[in-house]
Amino acid sequence: MKKVILRKGGDKRISNGHLWVFSNEIKDIEGNPKIGDVVEICKYNGEFFGVGFFNPHSLISVRILSRERIEINFDFFKQRILDAYKFRKILYPNSETFRLVHGESDFLPGLVIDKYEDCFSIQTFSYGMDQRINLICDVLDEIFKPFGIVERNESPLRELEGLENRRRILRGGSKEIIFDDDGVKFKIDLLSGQKTGFYLDQRENRKVLRRFSQGKKVLDCFTNEGGFALHCAFAGAEKVIGIDISETAIEKAKINAEFNGLKNVHFETADVFDKLRGYLNKGEKFDIVILDPPSFTKSKKTVKSALSGYREINSTAMKILNSGGILATASCSYHIDDQMFIDVIIQSSILAKRKIRLIEWRSASPDHPILPQMPETKYLKFGVFQVLD
Structure with missing residues (x-):
C-alpha cells in the first residue's frame, strides 16, 4: 500500500479533526504514489491514521477521506452523498435546490455539488477528486436520475492543485432552472x-x-442577479435600487424582477464605490443599505488593502443611512476572520461619526456547514447593524 508517514507531532492538528496534511508535516513517502492516488496516512511510529488523496505538487499534500481502511470507490461516494442529501432534506424538506455537498464539511474534501431541482453543478478542488469526476457523476445518476450535470471548475484554487479550469456539460443537458426562494423566484442558468x-x-x-x-x-450594492433587492421588494419596500458593475448580472436581475411582477425595484449598472460617493455628495439617504461584495482578498498578502476597501464602503454606507437605518454587510474573504471584520465595521462607524448596534451576526446558510476544527470551512461573515446618530 502507498503510504505517507507523518513527522513526530505532525498528526496533532489532524487528530483534532482537520482534514489536510501539509507538505511540511510529512516525514517519508512509501510505495511511489502518483498524483491523485489514495494513500494510507501513518503516524511517525507507523500507526495507521487514515486514507486520503495524495498530491505531491500541492502545499496540501493529502486530503483525508476516512479514518478507516476503506476502498474509495462507487459505494464510498454513494454513501457520503446519500448522507449529505438526507441532512439537506431535514434543512429544506420542501425544496430540491441547495448545496448538496460542501467539501470538507461533508467529509468529501475538494468536492462541491449544488443541486438545482433535477440538475447538478459540480466543482472539484483536489486532483484526486477531479480524477474521479465521472465516478461521482455515475453516483448522481444512480441516486437522482438527473436531467443534467454541469461542471463549473473556474476557481484559482484549482491552479494550486495543478488543474486547468473547465466549464462544460458532463451528463445530459442544461436548462433554465426556476428556483423558488421562499416566494421569490429566480431564473438560473447553471452554465452562465x-x-x-x-x-x-x-x-x-x-x-x-x-x-x-x-x-x-x-440600496442593494453588488446586487448580482438581484438576490437581496428582490427579497426586500417582495417584503414591501417602498423603493429598492440594485447596483452592480456587471451588465450581464443587471440584465438577469431585471428579468427576475419582471418574472416576479415587482415594480418597486430598479437596477442599474455602475461601480459601487463611485455610486456610494455620488449618493453621499448629493445628500441622498436610505433606510437600508446592503453590501455583499465579491472577495476583496484571496491571500494573506492583500489583507491590508482588503480591509481598506471594506472600511471605505462601510463608512460611506453608514453616512448615507437615515438614523435608525439598517446596514447589512458581508465579507466572503476567508482571510478576513469574524473579529477582523467586526473591527473594520467599528472603525467604519468612527470614520462615519455614527453609532452602531449589532442586531444579528450570521454565516452561510446551513447547507454550507462548518467544521469548527477546520477554520478554512468558515468564510462568510454577515452582520446586520442598526446605524444611529
Missing part, C-alpha cells in the same frame, strides 16, 4: 450564472432583511 449557478450561501441572510423592509428605501 455566478459560482455554480447562484449564490446559495446567502439564502437565509436574504430572508433576514424582509422584516426591516416594509415601506423602506433600500
